[in-house]
Amino acid sequence: MGNVIMADLARIPELLPSIIEMVAKVVFIFTMNMGVFAPLLGWVERKQSALMQDRIGANRADILGITAFGLLHTLTDAIKLLTKEDFIPRGADKPLHYLAPFIAVVPALIAFAVIPFGGQYVLWGHKTNLVIADLDVGILFVFAVASISTYGSVIAGWASNNNWSLLGGIRVGAQMLSYEVAMGLTLVGVFMVYGSLRMTDIGVAQENFFHWGIFLQPLGFILFITCALAENKRTPFDIPEAEAELVAGYFTEYSGLKFAMFWMAEFLEMVTISGVLVALFFGGWQIPFVTHEGLVKFFGFLGSNFAQVAVMVVHVTVFWVKVLGWIFLLMLIRWTLPRFRYDQVMELGWKIILPLALVNIFITGAVMLMVM
Amino acid sequence: MTLNQYLPILLMTVAAIGTAVGMIVLTSVIGPKKHFDEKMEPFECGVSPVADPQARFSVRFYIIAMLFILFDIEAVFLFPWAAVFKDLGMFGFVEMMLFIVVLVVGLAYVWLKGALEWE
Numbered sequence: 350m351g352n353v354i355m356a357d358l359a360r361i362p363e364l365l366p367s368i369i370e371m372v373a374k375v376v377f378i379f380t381m382n383m384g385v386f387a388p389l390l391g392w393v394e395r396k397q398s399a400l401m402q403d404r405i406g407a408n409r410a411d412i413l414g415i416t417a418f419g420l421l422h423t424l425t426d427a428i429k430l431l432t433k434e435d436f437i438p439r440g441a442d443k444p445l446h447y448l449a450p451f452i453a454v455v456p457a458l459i460a461f462a463v464i465p466f467g468g469q470y471v472l473w474g475h476k477t478n479l480v481i482a483d484l485d486v487g488i489l490f491v492f493a494v495a496s497i498s499t500y501g502s503v504i505a506g507w508a509s510n511n512n513w514s515l516l517g518g519i520r521v522g523a524q525m526l527s528y529e530v531a532m533g534l535t536l537v538g539v540f541m542v543y544g545s546l547r548m549t550d551i552g553v554a555q556e557n558f559f560h561w562g563i564f565l566q567p568l569g570f571i572l573f574i575t576c577a578l579a580e581n582k583r584t585p586f587d588i589p590e591a592e593a594e595l596v597a598g599y600f601t602e603y604s605g606l607k608f609a610m611f612w613m614a615e616f617l618e619m620v621t622i623s624g625v626l627v628a629l630f631f632g633g634w635q636i637p638f639v640t641h642e643g644l645v646k647f648f649g650f651l652g653s654n655f656a657q658v659a660v661m662v663v664h665v666t667v668f669w670v671k672v673l674g675w676i677f678l679l680m681l682i683r684w685t686l687p688r689f690r691y692d693q694v695m696e697l698g699w700k701i702i703l704p705l706a707l708v709n710i711f712i713t714g715a716v717m718l719m720v721m
Numbered sequence: 722m723t724l725n726q727y728l729p730i731l732l733m734t735v736a737a738i739g740t741a742v743g744m745i746v747l748t749s750v751i752g753p754k755k756h757f758d759e760k761m762e763p764f765e766c767g768v769s770p771v772a773d774p775q776a777r778f779s780v781r782f783y784i785i786a787m788l789f790i791l792f793d794i795e796a797v798f799l800f801p802w803a804a805v806f807k808d809l810g811m812f813g814f815v816e817m818m819l820f821i822v823v824l825v826v827g828l829a830y831v832w833l834k835g836a837l838e839w840e
Contacts, residue, residue: 371729379736435749439761447749451741458737462730482729489800490730511763512772523782526789533796540803601764606748610741692839695785699837703792703828707821710799714806714814721807 366475374481378461381669382617388423390616390676395419397677398684433605438510441602445508450603450610453501456494457617463490464624465549467634467664468641470657479634479665480549487546491625492533495580498614499525502582502589505611506599517598520691521589525580527698532576534706538569538713539629552633556640562630568709570630572702577622578682579698582615585686586694593688623675631671634664784836795824 392407396419399406407419415421437446467479484490499522506518542565543551555561563570579586590598600611627633636644644663648656689697763770802809802817809816831837 371732375729375732375736379733383740431747432752433748434752434754438763440763447745451738451745454741454744455734455737458740459730459733462733481733482726484726484730509763510775512765512770514763515775515778519778519782523785526785526793530789530792530796533793534799537796537799537803540800541806544804544807546800546804596764596766605752606744610744695837695839699788699828700832704825707825710803710821711818714818717806718811718814721810 370475370477371481374479378466378481379458382458382461382620386620387613387616388427389420390619391426391612392420392423393676394680394683395422397680401681401684427609430606430609435607436602436604438602440510442508442510445504446602447607449501449505449508450607450614451501452504453498453614454610454617456498456501457614457621460491460494460618460621461624463487463548464621464628465552465633466624466668467661468552469549470661472657472661473654477661478549479661483547483549485547487548487551488536488540488625488629489546491621492529495618495621496525496529498618499529501611501614502599505603509599509602511602513596513601514599517589517595517601520595521582521599524582524586524589524694524698527695528576528579528702531698531702531706532573532580534703535569535572535576535709536629537706538566538709541710541713541717542566548628548633552628552635555632555635558632558635558637561632561635566630566709566713568705568712572706572709573630574626575697575702577626578679579694581618581622581679583619583679583683585682585689587688588691588694619676619679620672623672623679626675627668627671631675634668636663636667781836781839788831788836791827792824795820 395407398404407422408416410416410419410421410425412421437443462481463484465478465480465483469476469478471477482490502521502525503518506514506516506521509515539551539562540546542562543554545551545554551562582589589595590600595601600608603611641660644660645656648659650656651659798820799817802813806813
């Protein structure tokens with residue numbers, strides 16, 4: 350890979366548009382993650398749970414009497430976490446204690462790289478593809494990166510020298526491993542239907558509303574969202590950090606920004622899950638019954654270049670609206686369902702979802718052969 | 722003339738590592754440092770720890786880890802097959818169903834052996 354990068358560096362002048370495009374896309378997604386989702390989802394969660402439980406929610410922090418619907422709590426939380434003491438208990442494994450939040454948050458930040466947040470457009474003669482890395486392995490990249498974050502939680506539990514942390518750590522290990530097997534199998538049906546692992550191919554194939562993943566793979570969708578919830582470690586699958594039994598599970602002994610990093614990782618994973626759900630099952634950037642050409646024609650009065658820009662803006666907006674809708678639904682699930690017991694979680698993964706995922710592969714294959 | 726497709730991922734990883742390192746450094750530099758003996762104890766509901774966390778834990782967790790390796794590798798075999806399923810047709814379908822049957826026999830075995838029971 351080193352040689353390839355050197356070869357790329359030698360061709361910088363002719364590659365300038367591609368480099369600008371690449372940097373712009375990385376900056377855009379990074380800003381969305383670090384600037385919008387990581388700080389604001391905490392506020393969204395507090396306000397949404399308050400609404401659901403008939404409370405008012407965060408509304409105290411103010412600057413000169415302006416509370417901005419409790420949005421300033423985002424700022425005060427950040428300042429509070431930054432000025433907290435960084436606590437490491439006696440007997441803890443110091444290097445690993447530092448490493449754990451790092452391993453948890455880095456995969457959460459890069460997992461979004463293969464999810465297309467828009468289609469392909471030709472802007473002033475330059476072909477633009479709105480996905481950071483259009484890999485042929487596609488979704489496998491998300492799986493690979495997401496599974497690294499398991500180490501973060503397990504190491505945090507091990508390194509804290511605390512019984513609650515250790516229990517949380519081994520629980521999270523077993524839970525993540527169990528659901529990773531099932532999650533991979535639930536998506537095989539999607540790849541069979543679209544004939545590709547590349548996420549932009551899957552997005553383009555969903556231009557026809559009735560070819561959306563949710564219609565072609567209804568069982569796969571239900572199984573996948575269950576696995577994704579379990580991988581996200583939020584209620585009803587939050588037994589690794591069950592506050593009623595394990596204090597806070599694997600991050601009991603974390604404070605300050607190191608605690609915030611676990612918390613950020615959880616929210617960013619939720620964004621990635623929503624992105625995958627939208628890209629694979631809900632048409633990605635596509636609008637129902639509106640084709641790419643149709644939209645270009647609609648904006649035709651702007652001239653060919655600006656028409657493409659307008660279509661791009663519409664598609665990107667549609668994608669993020671869908672993602673926000675899914676984040677809302679995932680939070681709705683989190684505040685609606687009670688926590689499962691540990692044996693129930695493990696049985697659901699191995700005895701129900703895994704066999705059903707195999708059945709789904711069989712049905713998908715049989716139906717496809719009949720149709721062909 | 723295109724860039725290496727993994728280059729943006731490298732860029733993104735560097736940015737992510739920078740952010741994470743920055744946060745860890747910030748939190749260990751800023752903030753008070755007041756150490757005394759009772760405070761540095763690992764949290765155990767207000768009492769001094771009575772059990773050593775580095776002790777043994779249930780063997781079931783190891784079994785789950787072993788099963789994960791077996792089944793996840795088998796799951797990986799399905800991905801390339803799924804991508805070219807349309808070209809393989811009936812032959813590929815029957816072949817892979819035989820493979821899945823073998824997989825199911827393995828699952829049935831660990832199930833009947835009680836490796837998936839948690840009581």
